[in-house]
Structure formats: structure tokens, C-alpha cells
Amino acid sequence: MTAPSLAPGRTGVVGTARTRLEGRAKVTGAARYAGEVPFAELAHGWVATSSVARGRIRSIDTEAVLAMPGVLAVLHHGNAPRLRPGVGLFGPDATLQVLQDDRVPHVGWPVALVVAETPEQARAAAEALVVTYDEEPHDVAFSADHPGVYTPEARPPAPPDVERGDVDAELAGSAVVVDEEYTTPEEYQSPMEPHAAVARWENGRLEAIDSNQGSYAIAQYIAQLFFLDAASVRVTSEHVGGAFGAKGVRPHLVFAVMAATMLDRPVRVVLTRRQMFTMCGLRTPTAQRIRLGADADGRLRAVDHESVSYSSAIQEFVEQSTRPTRVLYATDALRARTRLVRLDVPTPTFMRAPGWAPGSYALESAMDELAERTGLDPITLRLRNEPAVAPASGLPFSSRNLAACFEEGARRFGWPDRDPRPGVRRDGRWLVGTGVAASAHAAMTAPSTATATAEADGTFTVRIAAADIGTGARTALHQIAVDALAAPPEAVRVRIADSDFGPAQFAGGSMGTASWGWAITEAAAALRERLALADEIPADGITVRADTSELVRARQPVERHGFGAQFAEVAVDPASGEVRVRRLLGVFAVGRVVNPLTARSQLVGGMIMGLSMALHEEGVRDTASGSLVNGDLAGYHVASNADVPPIEADWVDDPDTHNPTGIKGLGEIGIVGTAAAVANAVWHATGTRQRHLPIRLDRTLTR
Amino acid sequence: MREFRYGRATGVAEAVALHAGNPEARFLGGGTNLVDLMKSGVESPELLIDVRGLPLDRIEVAGDGSLRIGATVTNSDLAAHPEVRRRYPALAQAVLAGASGQLRNMATVGGNLLQRTRCGYFYDTIQPCNKRRPGSGCPAVTGEHRNHAILGWSEHCVATHPSDMGVALAAFDAVVSVHTADGPAQLPLPDFYLPVGDTPHRETALPPGALITGVTLPPAPVAARSRYRKVRERASYAFANASIAAALDIRDGVVREVRLAFGAVASRPWRAGTAERTLTGGPATAEAFAAAADAELAAARPLTHNEYKVPLVRNLVVAMLTELAEEAAR
Amino acid sequence: METNSSAISLRVNGETHALTVDNRTTLLDALREHLDLTGTKKGCDHGQCGACTVLLDGRRATACLQLAAAADGRTVTTIEGMADGDRLHPVQQAFLDFDGYQCGYCTPGQICSAIGVIEEHAAGWPSAVTADVRPEAGPPPLDADEIRERMSGNLCRCGAYVSIVRAVAEAAAQVAAGREAAGGQGSGAGGTRVTA
Missing domain, CATH: 1.10.150.120 ([2Fe-2S]-binding domain)
Incomplete structure (x- = not known):
């Protein structure tokens, strides 16, 4: 047939609100997640976990369990396949070296996998498995003055220490100094879909369906881990029930592959909610000291931010909580220090806006305290310290527009009418207050590949190993593809989440849509060029592949970030200590918005997680046993519907000419700043500072 | 979860007979707590006797004006019932403050009374717990106990009872009807729950194998002006940090009758008898309310992380009674 | 009640199913694993999240805490049964x-x-x-x-x-x-x- 005529230029689809492509499947229950695909001869794996915080496995009594009904195998360190050590998605990852030795690094570490014909049988057997331990003394007590605090090794994107100017001298010369410690507790990503995977060997190829944030990298990793050919592993993840950083490679997938390989039949492994609290990472607690020195007019002379967090005994993970401090405010002197202590705890990992979220709570709370002490309006103070270049790196910003966010937000929120005095507004039993904070998040782009195919029937297929973890990526990429191909939306299909589609960035770091969108744009442009020269489209179509690796590497070094301003109104009942957020407003500068409908959902969703961080979330660890005492969704509170007030999120114009797609990503920035805005509003309501999260009722109660 | 047998009882006597002599049998009502406990490894019955289908699902006003609530009445039906809402509004509010709509549609009155504590150590089977494994110790007393008891606990157990419904029932002098191997019997709520002492695993006076058949609320005109308030760490779908059921009858500024019960402060719903006695016949003022709360809370023994519950309960008593007094004055 | 499994009948989305289930099987697992109705989700398996909500005899309930054996003879409507053909609820x-x-x-x-x-x-x-x-x-x-x-x-x-x-x-x-x-x-x- 003849080549379809391609209208020149863009279709205007990008920037318009579109409901999700998979929406109908999701609201009818037809969308199948990783643990929901049936297979003949499917066997079920159930993980058994350690009951001690540190020690060695002395014995595992497999015999009794193997005699239980339906039990097919018990995998443990004595019989499990050997894994290649020293590999991982982001450097060597010890958390995936499961069943490799007798060492137990924390409570809830996987010590065995029981495989049986039915999930009930597997569960009963795993629970009946008797494991004995040689216990060793453990330490799970986190504090900033722990004797084991050290400076972690430098790793991107932020070196642990930054020092510009003479902080101590500037502090000494400052008219006003704020010097406070802020803490945040253990927080858990807690996506609604538990980690699930099914693995099977088919025609000499390992096929896994997994709930994850990036199938390509995970397929590569599984191949390395199991000494397999990279081409012999395929991982797909069509629908993912939330991730928030917790769905890189997790033990459930390693277990499914181990068991499928040993038994030569399909094996599904689904973690329990309780197991997710010990095997899937968390946000480390932080203890952060902030020192701000300013002239009487609020101009910052010194900013000193030290953040201590923890990691596990087996793996160094660094929460880079000083990142907001490196980009937000101009100052004569800046010091940012990142410290770590290693404890007998599960290994922390990324959680929505890692570093940015806890760091902004501390910095933006301290800025509010500085506003109070200088008698300045909190927005005025911030605008007075707007930097021309990034304070840590000295590099220019690709675009910023934070001031515009504050100005637009203040207007909409009614901020100019605010009475700055704390503790003076009453509404029945409630004290009412408002607060504000800045948001910021990195807006990076990473190499990706995509293919675009012109099909013989005149339609187009775009393939990219992107993941839609609820972000709306599938729909946004479709819009980008439609625009780039200048084709009618119904003529373009986008296929994602299949490792066979080639290298692509993870759904993480707010980099997904920008990175994938760029690759799709390149592939579409290349296809259009090919089609312009083609007389006919063969039966198997015309396919071109684009790889943005070189383009990404060639980018200028500038500071690329999204920014925003968040406003909160809260009510506090001093008699009960109850805190209710009454409204939230966020105004953001996040580059080009592809789909206003899903973008708003992302931003509001982030702000709700920020509200949840402010008021609810706290993993409580028992020092005697090393175990979490609230490791379920009844004990670990995430915000419920009743906690969430009307929330508005919007954006200002933020053209970013340093970025070919203009997209900055907005999956994480929504959570950055919310907790500080809420804490600052609680101070405005009550007159009491909230320097520890969450803002529990025992912390606001009048005694 | 280990394997178990399952059977349905068609009558009360049959249910009790099926249970007789089998300490590993359990009655299954809505299952919202028992199935959870079985999945958590806290309960591992050998036989489940399903009593949900028993003809105990009615709410009736008896000839003497008391309200009889069948044991298998769901929480939802209890809270929606016009007589409950009219005569004991705090009971309807208490039930509605508990769990979620889904769970209230399943959970029964009998099961609600027998709910086990939400203590994290109780639920985590790797931990010692005197309730779960008598004699193994109570890590909560020296560990994490922010939401634990301040009243009536012992060094053997500092857990709280999680029920909201039970708090209102305690305020309104509920009597629990049971069916034992010897036939029907009645247990007033204060006798139903046992003191913690050194046997925290023995929570109720229910004889082995006995079935709760219902709850009776005696007529209480004061209850028509009653209210339940629950304070928790989430606005909904969370267990209480403290709760309070209160009813107040004032005439000419004098307290004629008052009912007060607290939740989430003890191993059972806590009837605040001392506070009631302090208030009755005295002035209905904020000072008197505070003094009554202090009298009740004089017995409180808070620990490191739950000392906030003392002022919290005190504040709630004052706020609730003040509200009820203002309402009465209108 | 002499065995550890039960023969049950469930009316799901208007269709009657005869099943034999392990007594430990919840309604949630019966729907997902036996009837391949995976629209009902397992978020926590303990009644703490609501992802498994179905209508049981017309009322919403958490299927994870409902034993399938105890649901014998009852009527279940899941997400798959909510639309009227192509017309969404x-x-x-x-x-x-x-x-x-x-x-x-x-x-x-x-x-x-x-x-x-x-x-x-x-x-x-x-x-x-x-x-x-x-x-x-x-x-x-x-x-x-x-x-x-x-x-x-x-x-x-x-x-x-x-x-x-x-x-x-x-x-x-x-x-x-x-x-x-x-x-x-x-x-x-x-x-x-x-x-x-």
C-alpha cells in the first residue's frame, strides 16, 4: 500500500486532558497485575523470614514441612541456586543475595522459600517451618549522636559534603540565627499492590511477569544474577499497582526464578503486606540539624544543613536529604553534610522524592522559624533569597520560576490577608493556621530507546520498555507519540513494560516521561523521515529505533529542577491534639505538562502523601527485638479518605529551552514541601513548633 | 494457617454441643477478627463452628423497655437501627466510629465483645506475649506502648481492649446473655471482662465453649442525651488513642445522672464510676467535670510513651460533658 | 464437618458456581484463584485496606476476611459484574x-x-x-x-x-x-x- 500522508507539525494533543488508555480495564477489573495471570501447573511460593535481628541460621527443619500436604520444595541457603555476587541495578546489591548463606542481617530477612501446589498449603508450610538461630547482639537504635556515624562514600547525584564560603564566620556575624534539629521517622512506600512475580521457562527462555518500575533493567539484572544470557530473560509488567520507589528488584522475583528453575514449572511468589515492611525497602529515619544565619532584613549569610540517616549492615544506602538546600536559597556561605550509621535493620531505599522530601521538611521548617524571628512574611523571606545560580554548584538553572509559583499561589490562597500572629484564630474547638513552603525536585533525563513502526494498515506502533506505575505514563507517551507522528490518536498504539523493547529508563527519579518521551520523539521523527522516502509499506511494516544515549550525554551542564510553592491551612484541637488539614494548594513550575488530567492527579497524589508524612506515617521499631511493632496497614497509618481535604494543584508557565521535550517530570515534587507547609501551619495555629514528624496528637495536645 | 474443620450450627444448643469438650474449637461470626488472627498465627483452631446463621440477628424492645440485641446482629444493622439511634445515640456513634463500612457489614455484636487487643507485640508471633503465650513476658511494658493502657493494667500485660461499641455498652449497663453447656446465663458487662492480674490470656468470664447469644440494654432515659467521641491518629479507619461515651441529665444546673465510659485506656471498656459518683448531685460546671475526671484518673499509671492519655482523657471528659450540658441548656 | 474442605455454591455476578474449597480459602482467594475473577484485589489480606471489597448479599464486605466455606449459598457481586454489558456503571x-x-x-x-x-x-x-x-x-x-x-x-x-x-x-x-x-x-x- 502507499505510505500514509503525514501532516507536518504537531497535532496539539500534548497539553490536553486525556483519560487513561487503560482506564476502562482498570475500572472494570479487567487489568491484570503481575500475580493475576493464570498458568497451567502453577506452583505457589511462600517466603519464611527470620525472627531475629542478627545472627546465623543454626538449623532449618525441612523434613517435617516437606511431608505436609502439597509441599513441593523448601529452598534455603543449603540448596538454593548460587547467585552471582556483586551485581545490582545501582551497583552491588546485597539485599538480593537471598538464601546464599546463613547470615541474618535483620528481622524479617528471608531465610527460606516453601513451594506448594496451592497458596494455602505453601503458607501453612512456611509458617510451620522451624528455623533456629545463633543469635548475636543487635543494634537498631537510631540517633544523630550514635557512635557509629560516618561519612558515606560519594555517589551521584550528590556528594555527601558541600562547602562554599565560611559558614562559621557568617553565622557569627549574623543578626539572627536559627539552630534547630528536625527528625523524620521510618516511612514505608506501601504501594497497594503487594510485590508479586510469576516466573517460568518457555522454549529455553526465562519469562517473568513482575510488578516493577522498569522491566528492561530488571531483566538484565536477573540474567546477571542467575548467570544467564541477557537475551534469554524477558520481564514484563503491564500493570503495576503503585511503587513509590519500592519496586526495583525485590526478593519475590529472585525467589520465583529460583523455584521455577528448580522445579521446572511456573512459580508465583507474592509477598504478604507484613513482608513488604521488611523486604522492600523504606525511607530511613533522618535527624537533621539546620543552622541559618541572616541579616536583620532576612538576607541569608549562612546555611548549614547536616543530615544523619541509617542504612543496614549489608548495604550502604544514602538518603541525600541536603539536596533541597543545595538549590533553594542564595547564601554567602553554604555547608551541607550527609552522614550515615549502619544498624541491624532492613536496607532503606528510594521512596518518593528521596532526600528531597525529608530534607525539605527540615529546611522549610527552619525558614519559617527564620521568618518568625526576623518578623518577615515567610514568602517575602524566600523571595529575598532567590538565587541567580544554584548555591552549591554555581551553575545556572535551566528554568526556575519559583517566585512565580509563590506569587500565583499567594493570590489564590488568600495569603496577603494572613495575620502573621500565631495561636489567635479559633473556629469552635479548633485553632486555625496557615503555612507555606517551597518545593523542589531534580528534573533529570536518562538515556532510553524506543521503536516506532509504521504498520501496513496505516497505523503506528510505538514500543518502549517504560513502566506505568500509576503515573499515567502510557497515556502521556501516547500523546507524545501522536504528536510526534502527527497521526490521529486512534491510529497510534503504544506498548510498554516489556524488556524485549530494549533499554529504557526506570520509572523513577521523575525522569520517566521526559526520558521516554524524548526517545519516542526521536523515533517518530526518524520514522517520518523514512516514510517520506518510502513508496510503500511492506507487510511487516517499517520500524526505526532511536537511542537517546548520545543526546543525553551531550547536554549542557545546568541545574535542572522543578519548583513549587505549597500552602496549607490546618485546624488543631488543643484539647484532643487532633490535627486536620483543611485545604492544600500547590503551584508548580514543572516545564511542559503533557496531560493536565493525569498531571494534576500526580501532583495532588504527591501532596496527599506529603500530608500523610506530616500527620500519620511512622514505622515504630522495637529496640529489644529489632522488629517493627506496627508493620501492617492497621498500625502503619497512611492517610485515609477522611484525612484529605479539598486540594488544588496547578502550574505556571515554565518553558525549559534546555530540554528538547520541555518535560520536567512531576511524579515526586508534589510530596516535597507539603510536610513543612503543614508543620508551619500548625505553628501558626497553635504557636508551637513541630520539629518531629509525624505531628501526632500527643505532640500537639494541651497538657 | 493450619488446616481446620468447618461446620454450621443451626441452633444455639447445637452450636454449644458441637463446641463442648473441644478447646481447639472456635465460634465463627463475621470473622473480621478471628480470620485475621488465624492468618496472623495468633489463633489456630481445629474446628470452626459457624454461628452467623443462628436466629440471633434481631433487635427487639422487651416488655420492660429494655433493648435486646442478638449476638449475630451486624455492627451496621445495630448502628442503623432506629431504636438504637433514638434511645442510645452514643451506641450508634460508637459503632460507626469503629473499623470501616465493609467491616461493620460483616462484624457481629458477639464478636465485637470478644475482639482481641491490637497490641503490636500480641500480633507479631515472633514476640513474647503473655496473652498469646502465657508466661513468655510482656515486652510492651518496657518497649513501645504509646497506645497502651493507663488504667487497670499489670506488669503482665498493658494492652487495651479495642472495641468502640463496648465503651457505649459499658456506659449503659449492658448485660451479656450467654449459653453454656448448662443452659442460658447472664453476665453484666463489668463481670464479663476479667481483671488483667497475672492471667492476661483469660480475658472474659465466658465459660469454655459458651456462646454469646445477645446483649441487653436496660432502659436508661439519660442515654437519649448521649454522645461518643473517638480520638485517633487518622480521621477514620483507625483504632482509638482514647474514646469516651458520655450521657448527662441536668436539672437546674445540678447533675441528676451521668454516664461515663472510656475506651483505649484499659484491658476492657472502662466505666468511670468514680467520676460519675463525684459528679452526681453536684454542679454541672467545667470545674466539676475536670475534678471528676481527675478523681477517676487518680488511679492512672501511665508509662513513658502513653502519659499523654491522662490529659487527653481529662480534656475529653470536660469537653464532652460541657457540650452535653450546653445542649441541655438550649 | 469431618474434612478440611467444603463443597460450596456461590452465586457470583449472576452465575452459580459449585466449588470444593480448602476451608482456609477466603472468598477473595476463591474468586481470584478458583474463578479467575482477579478484578477483586488483595492489598493486605487482613481487612486493613479495602482493596478486596465486593458486595456480599448486596452489602459491601472485605472478601479477604470472609471464608469461602462460610459464604456457601451467598450472592457475590464483584467489579466484573458491575457494568451492564458495554455500559459502565x-x-x-x-x-x-x-x-x-x-x-x-x-x-x-x-x-x-x-x-x-x-x-x-x-x-x-x-x-x-x-x-x-x-x-x-x-x-x-x-x-x-x-x-x-x-x-x-x-x-x-x-x-x-x-x-x-x-x-x-x-x-x-x-x-x-x-x-x-x-x-x-x-x-x-x-x-x-x-x-x-
Whole structure:
């Protein structure tokens, strides 16, 4: 047939609100997640976990369990396949070296996998498995003055220490100094879909369906881990029930592959909610000291931010909580220090806006305290310290527009009418207050590949190993593809989440849509060029592949970030200590918005997680046993519907000419700043500072 | 979860007979707590006797004006019932403050009374717990106990009872009807729950194998002006940090009758008898309310992380009674 | 009751199924593993998230805490049974239109719950935020606060609550209008189907 005529230029689809492509499947229950695909001869794996915080496995009594009904195998360190050590998605990852030795690094570490014909049988057997331990003394007590605090090794994107100017001298010369410690507790990503995977060997190829944030990298990793050919592993993840950083490679997938390989039949492994609290990472607690020195007019002379967090005994993970401090405010002197202590705890990992979220709570709370002490309006103070270049790196910003966010937000929120005095507004039993904070998040782009195919029937297929973890990526990429191909939306299909589609960035770091969108744009442009020269489209179509690796590497070094301003109104009942957020407003500068409908959902969703961080979330660890005492969704509170007030999120114009797609990503920035805005509003309501999260009722109660 | 047998009882006597002599049998009502406990490894019955289908699902006003609530009445039906809402509004509010709509549609009155504590150590089977494994110790007393008891606990157990419904029932002098191997019997709520002492695993006076058949609320005109308030760490779908059921009858500024019960402060719903006695016949003022709360809370023994519950309960008593007094004055 | 399994009959989405289940099998697992109805989700398996919400004899319930053996003879409506052929239930359509979901994993439970909420409200049930629960006070309006409280048994980690409240309000208005058009007999869009 003849080549379809391609209208020149863009279709205007990008920037318009579109409901999700998979929406109908999701609201009818037809969308199948990783643990929901049936297979003949499917066997079920159930993980058994350690009951001690540190020690060695002395014995595992497999015999009794193997005699239980339906039990097919018990995998443990004595019989499990050997894994290649020293590999991982982001450097060597010890958390995936499961069943490799007798060492137990924390409570809830996987010590065995029981495989049986039915999930009930597997569960009963795993629970009946008797494991004995040689216990060793453990330490799970986190504090900033722990004797084991050290400076972690430098790793991107932020070196642990930054020092510009003479902080101590500037502090000494400052008219006003704020010097406070802020803490945040253990927080858990807690996506609604538990980690699930099914693995099977088919025609000499390992096929896994997994709930994850990036199938390509995970397929590569599984191949390395199991000494397999990279081409012999395929991982797909069509629908993912939330991730928030917790769905890189997790033990459930390693277990499914181990068991499928040993038994030569399909094996599904689904973690329990309780197991997710010990095997899937968390946000480390932080203890952060902030020192701000300013002239009487609020101009910052010194900013000193030290953040201590923890990691596990087996793996160094660094929460880079000083990142907001490196980009937000101009100052004569800046010091940012990142410290770590290693404890007998599960290994922390990324959680929505890692570093940015806890760091902004501390910095933006301290800025509010500085506003109070200088008698300045909190927005005025911030605008007075707007930097021309990034304070840590000295590099220019690709675009910023934070001031515009504050100005637009203040207007909409009614901020100019605010009475700055704390503790003076009453509404029945409630004290009412408002607060504000800045948001910021990195807006990076990473190499990706995509293919675009012109099909013989005149339609187009775009393939990219992107993941839609609820972000709306599938729909946004479709819009980008439609625009780039200048084709009618119904003529373009986008296929994602299949490792066979080639290298692509993870759904993480707010980099997904920008990175994938760029690759799709390149592939579409290349296809259009090919089609312009083609007389006919063969039966198997015309396919071109684009790889943005070189383009990404060639980018200028500038500071690329999204920014925003968040406003909160809260009510506090001093008699009960109850805190209710009454409204939230966020105004953001996040580059080009592809789909206003899903973008708003992302931003509001982030702000709700920020509200949840402010008021609810706290993993409580028992020092005697090393175990979490609230490791379920009844004990670990995430915000419920009743906690969430009307929330508005919007954006200002933020053209970013340093970025070919203009997209900055907005999956994480929504959570950055919310907790500080809420804490600052609680101070405005009550007159009491909230320097520890969450803002529990025992912390606001009048005694 | 280990394997178990399952059977349905068609009558009360049959249910009790099926249970007789089998300490590993359990009655299954809505299952919202028992199935959870079985999945958590806290309960591992050998036989489940399903009593949900028993003809105990009615709410009736008896000839003497008391309200009889069948044991298998769901929480939802209890809270929606016009007589409950009219005569004991705090009971309807208490039930509605508990769990979620889904769970209230399943959970029964009998099961609600027998709910086990939400203590994290109780639920985590790797931990010692005197309730779960008598004699193994109570890590909560020296560990994490922010939401634990301040009243009536012992060094053997500092857990709280999680029920909201039970708090209102305690305020309104509920009597629990049971069916034992010897036939029907009645247990007033204060006798139903046992003191913690050194046997925290023995929570109720229910004889082995006995079935709760219902709850009776005696007529209480004061209850028509009653209210339940629950304070928790989430606005909904969370267990209480403290709760309070209160009813107040004032005439000419004098307290004629008052009912007060607290939740989430003890191993059972806590009837605040001392506070009631302090208030009755005295002035209905904020000072008197505070003094009554202090009298009740004089017995409180808070620990490191739950000392906030003392002022919290005190504040709630004052706020609730003040509200009820203002309402009465209108 | 001499064995550890039970022969049961379940009426699911209008179809009767005869099954033999391990007594440990929950209704949730029976739906997902035996009937391949995976629309009902397992978020926590302990009644702490609401992802497994179905209608059981017309009322919303968490299928994870319901033993399948104890559901013998009962009627279940899952998310797969809510649409009328190609025509979505008004609640489903509103979730789609208002973007009342992100990852979609809590969504079937949210939708089933919302359908139950609309019925419960129509039946005059009060909630924990109803100012006056006495029957004389009349049923509360299904405003945003009532919707938030009544929907709080369904956690959404993506944070779609704001859109969910909008979607439920919109769908409730439609269902009520449908009821009115049908003569107030509860035969509106959400009326008969949930107990079918």
C-alpha cells in the first residue's frame, strides 16, 4: 500500500486532558497485575523470614514441612541456586543475595522459600517451618549522636559534603540565627499492590511477569544474577499497582526464578503486606540539624544543613536529604553534610522524592522559624533569597520560576490577608493556621530507546520498555507519540513494560516521561523521515529505533529542577491534639505538562502523601527485638479518605529551552514541601513548633 | 494457617454441643477478627463452628423497655437501627466510629465483645506475649506502648481492649446473655471482662465453649442525651488513642445522672464510676467535670510513651460533658 | 464437618458456581484463584485496606476476611459484574472521567465500596460524621464529608481521594436521578444490580 500522508507539525494533543488508555480495564477489573495471570501447573511460593535481628541460621527443619500436604520444595541457603555476587541495578546489591548463606542481617530477612501446589498449603508450610538461630547482639537504635556515624562514600547525584564560603564566620556575624534539629521517622512506600512475580521457562527462555518500575533493567539484572544470557530473560509488567520507589528488584522475583528453575514449572511468589515492611525497602529515619544565619532584613549569610540517616549492615544506602538546600536559597556561605550509621535493620531505599522530601521538611521548617524571628512574611523571606545560580554548584538553572509559583499561589490562597500572629484564630474547638513552603525536585533525563513502526494498515506502533506505575505514563507517551507522528490518536498504539523493547529508563527519579518521551520523539521523527522516502509499506511494516544515549550525554551542564510553592491551612484541637488539614494548594513550575488530567492527579497524589508524612506515617521499631511493632496497614497509618481535604494543584508557565521535550517530570515534587507547609501551619495555629514528624496528637495536645 | 474443620450450627444448643469438650474449637461470626488472627498465627483452631446463621440477628424492645440485641446482629444493622439511634445515640456513634463500612457489614455484636487487643507485640508471633503465650513476658511494658493502657493494667500485660461499641455498652449497663453447656446465663458487662492480674490470656468470664447469644440494654432515659467521641491518629479507619461515651441529665444546673465510659485506656471498656459518683448531685460546671475526671484518673499509671492519655482523657471528659450540658441548656 | 474442605455454591455476578474449597480459602482467594475473577484485589489480606471489597448479599464486605466455606449459598457481586454489558456503571464511568485512580489497584474495591455507600446512604444509614444520628434528624445529605468518611475503608496510596470524592458525588447524583425516574423504587442504575 502507499505510505500514509503525514501532516507536518504537531497535532496539539500534548497539553490536553486525556483519560487513561487503560482506564476502562482498570475500572472494570479487567487489568491484570503481575500475580493475576493464570498458568497451567502453577506452583505457589511462600517466603519464611527470620525472627531475629542478627545472627546465623543454626538449623532449618525441612523434613517435617516437606511431608505436609502439597509441599513441593523448601529452598534455603543449603540448596538454593548460587547467585552471582556483586551485581545490582545501582551497583552491588546485597539485599538480593537471598538464601546464599546463613547470615541474618535483620528481622524479617528471608531465610527460606516453601513451594506448594496451592497458596494455602505453601503458607501453612512456611509458617510451620522451624528455623533456629545463633543469635548475636543487635543494634537498631537510631540517633544523630550514635557512635557509629560516618561519612558515606560519594555517589551521584550528590556528594555527601558541600562547602562554599565560611559558614562559621557568617553565622557569627549574623543578626539572627536559627539552630534547630528536625527528625523524620521510618516511612514505608506501601504501594497497594503487594510485590508479586510469576516466573517460568518457555522454549529455553526465562519469562517473568513482575510488578516493577522498569522491566528492561530488571531483566538484565536477573540474567546477571542467575548467570544467564541477557537475551534469554524477558520481564514484563503491564500493570503495576503503585511503587513509590519500592519496586526495583525485590526478593519475590529472585525467589520465583529460583523455584521455577528448580522445579521446572511456573512459580508465583507474592509477598504478604507484613513482608513488604521488611523486604522492600523504606525511607530511613533522618535527624537533621539546620543552622541559618541572616541579616536583620532576612538576607541569608549562612546555611548549614547536616543530615544523619541509617542504612543496614549489608548495604550502604544514602538518603541525600541536603539536596533541597543545595538549590533553594542564595547564601554567602553554604555547608551541607550527609552522614550515615549502619544498624541491624532492613536496607532503606528510594521512596518518593528521596532526600528531597525529608530534607525539605527540615529546611522549610527552619525558614519559617527564620521568618518568625526576623518578623518577615515567610514568602517575602524566600523571595529575598532567590538565587541567580544554584548555591552549591554555581551553575545556572535551566528554568526556575519559583517566585512565580509563590506569587500565583499567594493570590489564590488568600495569603496577603494572613495575620502573621500565631495561636489567635479559633473556629469552635479548633485553632486555625496557615503555612507555606517551597518545593523542589531534580528534573533529570536518562538515556532510553524506543521503536516506532509504521504498520501496513496505516497505523503506528510505538514500543518502549517504560513502566506505568500509576503515573499515567502510557497515556502521556501516547500523546507524545501522536504528536510526534502527527497521526490521529486512534491510529497510534503504544506498548510498554516489556524488556524485549530494549533499554529504557526506570520509572523513577521523575525522569520517566521526559526520558521516554524524548526517545519516542526521536523515533517518530526518524520514522517520518523514512516514510517520506518510502513508496510503500511492506507487510511487516517499517520500524526505526532511536537511542537517546548520545543526546543525553551531550547536554549542557545546568541545574535542572522543578519548583513549587505549597500552602496549607490546618485546624488543631488543643484539647484532643487532633490535627486536620483543611485545604492544600500547590503551584508548580514543572516545564511542559503533557496531560493536565493525569498531571494534576500526580501532583495532588504527591501532596496527599506529603500530608500523610506530616500527620500519620511512622514505622515504630522495637529496640529489644529489632522488629517493627506496627508493620501492617492497621498500625502503619497512611492517610485515609477522611484525612484529605479539598486540594488544588496547578502550574505556571515554565518553558525549559534546555530540554528538547520541555518535560520536567512531576511524579515526586508534589510530596516535597507539603510536610513543612503543614508543620508551619500548625505553628501558626497553635504557636508551637513541630520539629518531629509525624505531628501526632500527643505532640500537639494541651497538657 | 493450619488446616481446620468447618461446620454450621443451626441452633444455639447445637452450636454449644458441637463446641463442648473441644478447646481447639472456635465460634465463627463475621470473622473480621478471628480470620485475621488465624492468618496472623495468633489463633489456630481445629474446628470452626459457624454461628452467623443462628436466629440471633434481631433487635427487639422487651416488655420492660429494655433493648435486646442478638449476638449475630451486624455492627451496621445495630448502628442503623432506629431504636438504637433514638434511645442510645452514643451506641450508634460508637459503632460507626469503629473499623470501616465493609467491616461493620460483616462484624457481629458477639464478636465485637470478644475482639482481641491490637497490641503490636500480641500480633507479631515472633514476640513474647503473655496473652498469646502465657508466661513468655510482656515486652510492651518496657518497649513501645504509646497506645497502651493507663488504667487497670499489670506488669503482665498493658494492652487495651479495642472495641468502640463496648465503651457505649459499658456506659449503659449492658448485660451479656450467654449459653453454656448448662443452659442460658447472664453476665453484666463489668463481670464479663476479667481483671488483667497475672492471667492476661483469660480475658472474659465466658465459660469454655459458651456462646454469646445477645446483649441487653436496660432502659436508661439519660442515654437519649448521649454522645461518643473517638480520638485517633487518622480521621477514620483507625483504632482509638482514647474514646469516651458520655450521657448527662441536668436539672437546674445540678447533675441528676451521668454516664461515663472510656475506651483505649484499659484491658476492657472502662466505666468511670468514680467520676460519675463525684459528679452526681453536684454542679454541672467545667470545674466539676475536670475534678471528676481527675478523681477517676487518680488511679492512672501511665508509662513513658502513653502519659499523654491522662490529659487527653481529662480534656475529653470536660469537653464532652460541657457540650452535653450546653445542649441541655438550649 | 469431618474434612478440611467444603463443597460450596456461590452465586457470583449472576452465575452459580459449585466449588470444593480448602476451608482456609477466603472468598477473595476463591474468586481470584478458583474463578479467575482477579478484578477483586488483595492489598493486605487482613481487612486493613479495602482493596478486596465486593458486595456480599448486596452489602459491601472485605472478601479477604470472609471464608469461602462460610459464604456457601451467598450472592457475590464483584467489579466484573458491575457494568451492564458495554455500559459502565455510573460509578465506574465517573472514576474514569474524573481520574479517580492512578495505579488502579485499589480501584475495584473503591468502586464496589462506592456502590455500597450509595445504597447504604439511600437506606438512611448515618455515619461517624453525621451530626445527629437520631432517626428524627432524617438522613444526612451525601456531601463531601459524608463521602470521605464512608469511603475511608478503602485506602489509596496514589492519593486519588480528591477525585474519588468527586466521582462518588457525581455518580450518586446520577443513581439518585435514575431512581427518581424509575419511580423511587430503588431500581436505578446502582439499585437492582448490586443485589442481582
